[in-house]
Amino acid sequence: MKKLFQTRTAEAHCDIPCGVYENDTIKHAAETVFKMATKMHDLEFPGDGATKEEVVSYHNTMARYVQVKEEYAHKCKEQILILWTDYFKPKHLDQFPDVHDKVWNATKLCSKAKREGTVEAAKELKAAVGEIADMFEKAEGSSATYNY
């Protein structure tokens, strides 16, 4: 009898492991890439008469900026792809028919920011990430009534 009427829990909630999605990470990552690119651009180049220390310091600082830029451009790409593959569902395509193009474009721009390291490339990335972040916010807003 006990076995017949045993109570068990069935999960109906979203992703297992539970997917909590946000757009802060991509915005923060793109902003960091932009800041690093700006710092790289502004870093003063040691002139002909520079001492060895000045040259070493320049390369060290530049390497650190580049390293952070690379790290965050990679993180940005990774998080955009997570939103694309895990968060956006077929239903969202009605609302955002260009989501695939925008993701394609933004992730390509992550690579461009890595490859070129220019302020211009970082600006383009920021703009593209902003569009994806907006789509996410709108999608969240439209599904808010069904939240658990």
Added chain:
Amino acid sequence: MAPSLREGARVLVTSFGRKRVGDIIVFPLPHYPETQTIKRIISMDETGLVVEGDNLTRSTDSRHYGTISKDVVIGKVQFQYYPKFRWYI
């Protein structure tokens, strides 16, 4: 499964009875079989069942893990008895 079933809802699940499209069923979650999940049958054929949660934008279901086999189904929901009694869910 919102809005049909809210978190904490209690339902009676029976292993008998023919499963039909529209029924809510309980089955082990593909890839995580120790977890049981509850979804609605959207369509069925000889290859298996297509299940979806009612809360489409939040649910992870056949759209992600594909169809599920009829053999793994633990049972179907007959009615909800908590927090409110409801025959039709």
